[in-house]
Amino acid sequence: MVGRRWSPEKMVFLSVGLVAETGRQNPPERDTARKRKTMANTTITAPRGFRAAAVKSGIKQSGDFDLGLIAADGICTAAGVFTTNKIVAPAVVVSRSHLRSGRAQAVFVNAGNANTCTGRRGEQDVQTICRTVARKVGAAAEDVLVCSTGVIGHYLPMARVRKGIGEAAGRLERTQRAGRELARAILTTDTRIKLSYREIEVGGRTVRVAGIAKGSGMIAPNMATMLAFITTDVGIGAALLQRALRKAADVSFNKVSVDSHTSTSDSALVLASGAAGNRPLSRAGIEYTCFAEALGGVCDDLARQIAADGEGARCVVTMRVTGAATAGEARAAVRAIADSPLVRTALHGADPNWGRIVSAVGYSGARFDPEALTCRIAGTVVYRRGRPSGFKAGALSEKMQGKDWSVEVDLGIGSKTDFCYTCDLSREYVTINADYHT
Amino acid sequence: MVGRRWSPEKMVFLSVGLVAETGRQNPPERDTARKRKTMANTTITAPRGFRAAAVKSGIKQSGDFDLGLIAADGICTAAGVFTTNKIVAPAVVVSRSHLRSGRAQAVFVNAGNANTCTGRRGEQDVQTICRTVARKVGAAAEDVLVCSTGVIGHYLPMARVRKGIGEAAGRLERTQRAGRELARAILTTDTRIKLSYREIEVGGRTVRVAGIAKGSGMIAPNMATMLAFITTDVGIGAALLQRALRKAADVSFNKVSVDSHTSTSDSALVLASGAAGNRPLSRAGIEYTCFAEALGGVCDDLARQIAADGEGARCVVTMRVTGAATAGEARAAVRAIADSPLVRTALHGADPNWGRIVSAVGYSGARFDPEALTCRIAGTVVYRRGRPSGFKAGALSEKMQGKDWSVEVDLGIGSKTDFCYTCDLSREYVTINADYHT
Numbered sequence: 001m002v003g004r005r006w007s008p009e010k011m012v013f014l015s016v017g018l019v020a021e022t023g024r025q026n027p028p029e030r031d032t033a034r035k036r037k038t039m040a041n042t043t044i045t046a047p048r049g050f051r052a053a054a055v056k057s058g059i060k061q062s063g064d065f066d067l068g069l070i071a072a073d074g075i076c077t078a079a080g081v082f083t084t085n086k087i088v089a090p091a092v093v094v095s096r097s098h099l100r101s102g103r104a105q106a107v108f109v110n111a112g113n114a115n116t117c118t119g120r121r122g123e124q125d126v127q128t129i130c131r132t133v134a135r136k137v138g139a140a141a142e143d144v145l146v147c148s149t150g151v152i153g154h155y156l157p158m159a160r161v162r163k164g165i166g167e168a169a170g171r172l173e174r175t176q177r178a179g180r181e182l183a184r185a186i187l188t189t190d191t192r193i194k195l196s197y198r199e200i201e202v203g204g205r206t207v208r209v210a211g212i213a214k215g216s217g218m219i220a221p222n223m224a225t226m227l228a229f230i231t232t233d234v235g236i237g238a239a240l241l242q243r244a245l246r247k248a249a250d251v252s253f254n255k256v257s258v259d260s261h262t263s264t265s266d267s268a269l270v271l272a273s274g275a276a277g278n279r280p281l282s283r284a285g286i287e288y289t290c291f292a293e294a295l296g297g298v299c300d301d302l303a304r305q306i307a308a309d310g311e312g313a314r315c316v317v318t319m320r321v322t323g324a325a326t327a328g329e330a331r332a333a334v335r336a337i338a339d340s341p342l343v344r345t346a347l348h349g350a351d352p353n354w355g356r357i358v359s360a361v362g363y364s365g366a367r368f369d370p371e372a373l374t375c376r377i378a379g380t381v382v383y384r385r386g387r388p389s390g391f392k393a394g395a396l397s398e399k400m401q402g403k404d405w406s407v408e409v410d411l412g413i414g415s416k417t418d419f420c421y422t423c424d425l426s427r428e429y430v431t432i433n434a435d436y437h438t
Numbered sequence: 439m440v441g442r443r444w445s446p447e448k449m450v451f452l453s454v455g456l457v458a459e460t461g462r463q464n465p466p467e468r469d470t471a472r473k474r475k476t477m478a479n480t481t482i483t484a485p486r487g488f489r490a491a492a493v494k495s496g497i498k499q500s501g502d503f504d505l506g507l508i509a510a511d512g513i514c515t516a517a518g519v520f521t522t523n524k525i526v527a528p529a530v531v532v533s534r535s536h537l538r539s540g541r542a543q544a545v546f547v548n549a550g551n552a553n554t555c556t557g558r559r560g561e562q563d564v565q566t567i568c569r570t571v572a573r574k575v576g577a578a579a580e581d582v583l584v585c586s587t588g589v590i591g592h593y594l595p596m597a598r599v600r601k602g603i604g605e606a607a608g609r610l611e612r613t614q615r616a617g618r619e620l621a622r623a624i625l626t627t628d629t630r631i632k633l634s635y636r637e638i639e640v641g642g643r644t645v646r647v648a649g650i651a652k653g654s655g656m657i658a659p660n661m662a663t664m665l666a667f668i669t670t671d672v673g674i675g676a677a678l679l680q681r682a683l684r685k686a687a688d689v690s691f692n693k694v695s696v697d698s699h700t701s702t703s704d705s706a707l708v709l710a711s712g713a714a715g716n717r718p719l720s721r722a723g724i725e726y727t728c729f730a731e732a733l734g735g736v737c738d739d740l741a742r743q744i745a746a747d748g749e750g751a752r753c754v755v756t757m758r759v760t761g762a763a764t765a766g767e768a769r770a771a772v773r774a775i776a777d778s779p780l781v782r783t784a785l786h787g788a789d790p791n792w793g794r795i796v797s798a799v800g801y802s803g804a805r806f807d808p809e810a811l812t813c814r815i816a817g818t819v820v821y822r823r824g825r826p827s828g829f830k831a832g833a834l835s836e837k838m839q840g841k842d843w844s845v846e847v848d849l850g851i852g853s854k855t856d857f858c859y860t861c862d863l864s865r866e867y868v869t870i871n872a873d874y875h876t
Contacts, residue, residue, distance in 0.1 A: 084801065085797060085800040085801045086800045086801070086806070086808075087796060087797055087799070087800030087808065088800075116793065116797075117793065117796060117821070117824070117825070117826065119824065119825055151793065152793025152794075152796075152797065153792065153793050153821075153826045263797065264797045264800060339777075341779065341863070341867070341871070342871055345867070345868050345871035345872045346871065346872065348868065348872040349871070349872030349873055351872070354590075354591065355552075355554065355555065355589065355590025355591050356590075358525060358555060358590070359523060359525055359554075359590065359701065359702045361525070362523040362524045362525030362526075362702060363522065363523045363524070368524070370524075370525070383555070383591075386555070386557065387555070387557055388555065388591045425779070425868060425872075426868060426872075427865040427868045427869065429779070429783070429868075430783050430786065430863060430864060430865045430867075430868060431865065433779070433780055433783035433784065433787070434783045434784065434786040434787030434789070434863075434864075435787055
């Protein structure tokens with residue numbers, strides 16, 4: 001299986017059905033403003049047992065929402081996956097440590113300042129945040145998780161942060177509005193909020209899984225590669241929840257590459273309140289599989305939304321490699337293609353330049369059969385068994401002007417596959433990152 | 439030693455002096471047009487025993503020079519290094535095979551069509567080229583080397599190629615004009631010709647070493663990464679010449695990264711005519727060292743010119759890593775920094791964004807001491823022993839607007855070093871590569 005898609009048939013067969021699903025085609029904020037009133041809540045406040053709030057604390061120079069809280073009614077089972085960068089934000093150090101207990105009750109997040117490379121003072125600021133949040137929401141400091149994203153090397157403006165926490169704690173709500181404002185507060189250069197939602201039945205109870213994410217820049221597949229927050233009201237043991245999240249992240253967040261630069265703050269967190277009332281999942285049976293699929297679907301949705309909203313991106317492209325000798329070689333080939341600026345500028349130009357794709361495979365280190373090597377762009381075979389196929393470049397270029405398509409390369413010597421989600425490299429990416437001054 | 443620079447003191451000490459040196463600040467073609475008449479010949483026709491010619495054969499759509507020949511008066515000692523891409527042009531296959539003899543007499547080159555992924559017919563076309571050139575210049579087909587650069591997946595227009603070879607063979611000259619026209623014929627998206635020249639004394643005789651190169655796009659450090667042609671009139675054994683070229687390429691051409699995409703056609707060739715009349719070098723003594731330094735200087739010049747003329751580049755930046763535990767980790771760190779689009783857009787914006795540099799080290803896999811990690815941009819310490827240094831961003835940004843400066847990172851745990859030459863990532867790079875349609 002390439003690309004973890006939700007499979008309705010499988011769900012029905014397991015007698016644990018999907019009740020509702022949203023995400024993937026999440027339109028920009030403005031388009032849905034009118035519709036919002038009539039829509040059911042599918043934000044992270046939809047699972048039972050969670051409230052959220054976001055405020056404009058003044059950390060972002062734009063004055064937009066930039067600080068938020070998720071507060072659970074009681075202790076939740078919790079799990080997280082984090083960046084593999086050796087330089088990490090103090091928020092990552094503290095959240096990783098707090099998660100060793102397998103539980104959490106609140107999440108603090110801010111955008112605009114990553115609080116990375118800020119030394120001892122940065123660590124103390126995170127401890128202060130945990131204590132302040134804990135006091136305001138009635139939890140223990142060790143049950144607070146912290147995520148910060150934004151510029152590196154600057155201290156957090158703690159007066160604003162403290163004030164913001166107080167304000168947010170006073171505005172915690174279970175509403176859709178609160179959920180959407182939080183989704184907006186975590187953004188940096190993202191152009192739209194990223195939401196995903198699933199409802200399933202587990203043990204006769206309706207279980208809700210909701211997620212939000214931010215992405216855009218400094219995105220490479222090496223653990224979470226961005227921020228994601230997932231709430232669910234399923235009852236589940238901590239080890240099982242961590243296992244489900246790790247597995248879901250490996251085939252979703254870890255498959256997104258915008259610019260092959262792994263951030264110092266990447267975090268994906270899940271809190272499970274147990275408020276759905278199902279008998280808590282404690283082993284990997286059918287009900288766990290059903291929940292894990294829903295969690296995987298939410299993560300996959302969010303990952304694709306991150307790729308589609310990569311800095312300056314015009315299109316999201318799924319790169320697939322099949323026929324590799326080993327999983328490692330499949331991954332090496334897919335990464336070489338997705339990380340090549342020459343390939344990614346060709347995607348931007350809607351140019352079916354298979355030479356750049358095939359030559360990237362050539363230096364990837366993956367073995368392949370030159371006489372079997374085949375490449376397909378947006379459904380059209382452009383290179384078949386080691387030879388150009390003689391396709392119609394004009395017609396294919398038109399297909400490549402679409403927003404969502406794939407590139408597939410068959411190495412022709414084995415059965416291993418891998419994939420990743422990437423986007424085109426545009427002048428706008430350069431503008432955003434050359435002009436984003438420290 | 440980081441960066442293989444020519445050292446005059448050392449030369450004098452060895453009693454084998456440098457007579458002349460050009461390169462590095464090679465201005466665009468038009469600026470030197472007037473001066474040319476009065477300048478001594480420092481092109482690849484300057485070493486004794488070589489003639490060259492270039493013609494406008496019609497392979498390039500622009501109608502510019504696109505096909506050239508280098509012809510030696512007799513059999514030369516020859517050496518070459520080639521791309522490590524597993525997909526290679528037929529020209530690479532044939533040239534590599536012909537060089538096993540350690541000799542060559544002529545080089546054919548064309549730009550505008552790489553003749554890669556063209557199967558059996560592509561290979562036959564290269565054989566035809568060898569036979570045609572051999573007949574026209576009076577050499578054996580096995581003593582002809584071939585290099586092609588340009589688009590992938592198109593057959594060479596052999597009628598034009600045959601006609602071009604005939605024309606070029608009829609115009610072979612020892613003049614500076616011929617040398618410069620050949621330097622121009624090998625260019626693709628390069629904006630200027632790349633020349634370098636050294637004169638040294640070996641065994642009481644003046645020895646000349648001259649080189650030309652093309653670079654610009656599809657440039658990554660994995661063997662030669664571009665085309666380079668070097669002529670010299672030194673007398674030298676084939677094994678020693680290959681050793682000198684390999685060593686020089688490793689610290690010059692293999693240190694250039696424009697876009698981390700290794701080409702299928704990279705080749706660096708050197709032909710030594712022996713016409714200087716020195717007793718042929720056969721062992722690695724002082725005279726060999728002197729020649730190897732001159733060859734290294736020519737390769738280093740050309741490598742820096744390639745980085746400076748990277749597609750859309752505004753500046754050439756030398757990335758240096760010191761204090762690494764192993765050579766492999768030094769290389770991994772320097773590559774992670776140089777290959778990051780986030781770092782390279784910051785270079786473009788003249789933004790002293792040390793956070794991107796330090797975080798790239800963090801995911802490079804190289805070990806470092808977080809409490810010793812230090813980063814210097816254009817001579818200014820921006821991050822000292824794990825902390826921001828409080829530098830003046832405005833003044834530093836002005837220095838970064840220069841054309842040639844360096845970034846240095848000290849990992850603080852060992853003594854291994856590495857470096858590479860790279861350039862900024864600009865909107866123009868995207869424009870060139872998104873609009874360069876197949």
